[in-house]
Amino acid sequence: MRMSSRLHPRIPAHPLSRASCAVALALAFAGAASAGPLSGLPAGPLGQSIQRGHDMIMDTGADARMKVHVGNALSCNSCHTDGGDNDHPGNFLSTATKFPSYSKREDAVITLEDRIANCFMRSMNGMRPGTDSQVVVDMAAYISWLDRGKPILAPQPPAAPGPYPAMLKSAGRADVVAGSRVYASNCASCHGATGAGVSGAFPPLWGPDSYNAGAGLANVAKLATWVKGNMPLGNAHLTEKEAFEVALFVDTQARPDFVLSQHLPPGTRPDDYNARVRSETDTVESNLRKVGLSLQALR
Numbered sequence: 001m002r003m004s005s006r007l008h009p010r011i012p013a014h015p016l017s018r019a020s021c022a023v024a025l026a027l028a029f030a031g032a033a034s035a036g037p038l039s040g041l042p043a044g045p046l047g048q049s050i051q052r053g054h055d056m057i058m059d060t061g062a063d064a065r066m067k068v069h070v071g072n073a074l075s076c077n078s079c080h081t082d083g084g085d086n087d088h089p090g091n092f093l094s095t096a097t098k099f100p101s102y103s104k105r106e107d108a109v110i111t112l113e114d115r116i117a118n119c120f121m122r123s124m125n126g127m128r129p130g131t132d133s134q135v136v137v138d139m140a141a142y143i144s145w146l147d148r149g150k151p152i153l154a155p156q157p158p159a160a161p162g163p164y165p166a167m168l169k170s171a172g173r174a175d176v177v178a179g180s181r182v183y184a185s186n187c188a189s190c191h192g193a194t195g196a197g198v199s200g201a202f203p204p205l206w207g208p209d210s211y212n213a214g215a216g217l218a219n220v221a222k223l224a225t226w227v228k229g230n231m232p233l234g235n236a237h238l239t240e241k242e243a244f245e246v247a248l249f250v251d252t253q254a255r256p257d258f259v260l261s262q263h264l265p266p267g268t269r270p271d272d273y274n275a276r277v278r279s280e281t282d283t284v285e286s287n288l289r290k291v292g293l294s295l296q297a298l299r
């Protein structure tokens with residue numbers, strides 16, 4: 001600050017000082033950007049919890065306590081891009097204001113902590129952490145921090161239906177073939193021809209180290225919505241048709257089945273898992289069947 005006020009009166013006088021002014025401005029902006037969602041954190045234990053939650057969302061497998069809860073090569077940030085602090089599909093803005101909320105999947109009213117634990121079982125293909133565990137509380141603290149000052153919305157207004165459910169009704173093998181072409185020219189450069197990604201840089205889109213068949217993105221319409229707003233990373237430009245085709249292609253590839261009982265820690269008592277749906281099995285095949293498609297006919 002002191003530096004820019006000293007430079008200011010000289011701005012028009014000399015090209016060098018103009019350059020230094022540009023540098024000072026760039027520095028000021030860089031400072032603001034790097035502070036990002038964590039600027040103004042409260043001092044003490046709450047600020048530390050929010051910071052830990054943010055760090056675990058950005059690099060979820062890094063914490064040793066996560067071993068059992070992260071069963072693949074993803075981080076929360078793989079899908080909740082920029083740690084959820086943007087306006088893309090999957091963002092965390094207004095997330096905290098939506099809970100408690102009725103969830104059809106669990107047939108129960110769930111909390112933000114329940115919702116986080118559910119992404120661990122499905123999108124992260126891991127064991128469900130306790131909703132009162134420090135990792136889940138820290139993540140909830142970070143997600144709630146993003147919504148500080150906003151009114152609680154619960155119950156949230158229903159989302160408008162996108163174009164994808166209608167596209168699913170007439171989908172066939174030609175769309176999968178078109179999707180494989182969209183993939184080759186827009187996605188394979190980062191995620192690899194076999195969808196396996198590149199360790200530490202690009203997450204896998206299918207195969208044993210990606211999200212399981214119980215995850216939100218295993219639903220073709222949800223994946224299409226997400227891809228349309230997020231991918232290719234930094235340059236999301238696909239048409240709705242291309243996003244749909246590539247989503248159909250990706251979600252017809254092999255990925256882990258989801259068997260609910262295998263994601264609840266041994267000894268889980270009914271009270272430990274806030275859901276009335278106690279048994280669920282999803283596979284690539286059953287997900288397609290649910291929307292009226294046949295894997296055999298698509299491959």
Ligand code: HEC
Pocket residue numbers: 057060074075076077078079080090091092094095096098112115116119120123124139143211215216217222226
């Ligand atoms: C493979 C992608 C993926 C990964 C990885 C993932 N999520 Fe999600 N998450 C989603 C999708 C997609 C939704 C929306 C699902 C829906 O509409 O059913 C979602 C929803 C959520 C929500 C509710 C958001 C809202 O506004 O309703 C929370 C909270 C959440 N995830 C937290 C997490 C956390 C914490 C992690 C890491 C432990 C994580 N997610 C990992 C894909 C992912």
Ligand code: HEC
Pocket residue numbers: 074077078079081082182183186187188189190191201202203204205210211217227231232233238246250
């Ligand atoms: C420039 C490299 C790049 C390209 C090209 C790209 N992605 Fe990604 N993608 C990423 C990165 C990096 C992430 C993780 C998010 C992050 O780190 O910000 C990601 C995350 C994802 C995820 C969620 C995590 C997972 O592994 O399931 C999906 C799904 C995805 N990309 C699909 C696609 C599709 C489909 C295309 C082509 C239309 C595409 N990507 C093109 C870099 C890329």
